[in-house]
Amino acid sequence: MNVSHSRLEMNKITATSQVQQSAILPKITGTIPVTYVDSSDWGIPEGLMLSDENFNRFNYIDILLGADVFFEVLCHDKKTRPGNYSVLQDTELGWIVSCKKLLAAPEGVPRKSFFIRNNDNLDQQLQRFWEIEELPNETCTAEEILCEEHFKKHTARDVTGRYIVRLPRREGQGRLVESYEQAKRRFHQLERRFQEHPDLHQAYSEFMQEYEELGHMNQINEDASNTEERYYLPHYAVFKSFGSTTRTRVVFYGSCRSSNGLSLNDTLLVGLTIQQDLYSVVLLFRTYQIAFTADIAKMYRQVRIHENDRKLQRIVWRRSADEPLRTYELSTTTYGTAPAPYLATRCLQQLAEDKSKDFSLAPETLTNTFYMDDALCGANTIGDALRLQQELIALLGRGGFHLCKFCASHPNVLEAVPPDCREMDVPIELDSNEGIKTLGLLWHPLLDQFLISKEHVLKDCES
Secondary structure (H helix, E strand, C coil), X not given: CCCCHHHCCHHHCCHHHCCCCCXXXXXXXXXXXXXXXXXXXXXCCCCCCECCCCCCCCECCCCCCCHHHHHHHEEEEEEECCCCCCEEEEECCCEEEECHHHHXXXXXXXXXXXXXXXXXXXXXXXXXXXXXXXXCCCCCCHHHHHHHHHHHHHCEECXXXXXXXXXXXCCCCCCCCCXXXXXHHHHHXXXXXXXXXXXXXXXXXXXXXXXXXXXXXXXXXXXXXXCCCCCECCEEEEECCCCCCCCEEEEECCCCECCCCCECHHHECCCCCCCCCHHHHHHHHCCCCEEEEEEECCCHHHXXXXXXXXXXXXXXXXXXXXXXXXXXXXXXCCECECCHHHHHHHHHHHHHHHCCCCCCCHHHHHHHCEECCEEEEEECCHHHHHHHHHHHHHHXXXXXXXXXXXXXXXXXXXHCCCHHHECCCCCCCCCCCCCEEECCEEEECCCCEEECCHHHHHHHHHC
8 A cells, every 4th residue: 555644634543543553664674656657548537536645656655554454444345346356345544456567566667665674572672682782791811910910010211201111021931042043034024025026125225214213122232141031022914904004024933933932922921901892982982072183102012021021022123134134122012912002002091190180081092993003083172172082182291192184074183283283094085985994984074974995995905
């Protein structure tokens, strides 16, 4: 039955045909009929009040009556004609028309159908859904507790405000022995790769040069007679194929085994997860009227490693095969060592705790809306968003962290920071399908929408 709102006379429905339950759906089914049907030769009497005068023209269904209601609205009057012609049936809503020509789909037009099922135990199914989706009740392990206690006991700050941490060692794990030859052998393999890929060699050398110029690694003179425990980290290149950051990065391998089968990571505590889970961060981000994103530049390398532990973060490196092989010590938390994520994010949390009285908005935001070095922040007014932005810059600056790559859903927030602190992938047009990448998603700042791009998914898979 195709019933239009303009012809619907609900006051004609008798008390016995009242609907006990109803469901409101955005769309019941497709258009019925699927195309225009010529009814000029059906012999429908003139002046007959139809429930839908445009029954032969394709349109959307307004109301779907169940079988228990349908037969209640039927009247006794019925008019038929032999053959394939129309059948007229009087109802409480007006006359309705049926015909084989009306029901038959034109050639080449697919038929459409729908199915409705009533679930009596919907409450039980909903309960099962929430039980499946419920987050696990995680408790800290003994090692995670030890790592937290180690951090509280051994963490300090230098005169610039940067945090200095100790590597959390496992007790009774054993002593690291010879690892230099392994690191040297892997570096020679890397140099052979450089010969085949000069562009990689250039990018790798520039990365390491910046590392040294920033004081994040320092050359030392190797003393062969020194028998103290030390460890050499092999290193290799990884590639970032999207975004405005450096495409080539150097990663250090802390799981490479020394001559007794023990690696640096085997001797280190991992630490617990400090920040909110990714799902919670993204959901909270969607609640703000004014949203902005940012990134902590080189977050890991803003946390210093105590000088007594730097001997466990040694590497070999030279810019050219014509130069002698040199030994360096990494002076900051190093990506590739087991506790690095914990130490870096724990310092962010400690910074929020240390300066909680100096700022009204930033400490809570730093604790709840950061995922690793990515910030997904916001506020409900432009004024609060600008104040939060400036507080975060100031708070992180006190710990030696630099907040950059800002992008915002409102231009005033973006214009409040210098151009070199903005994400270089913007401005983005309103009708563009591009976006900035944050936490593996594409965010369109002007539309404040998350996007999925097949091109970027393929790039991520390749990288």
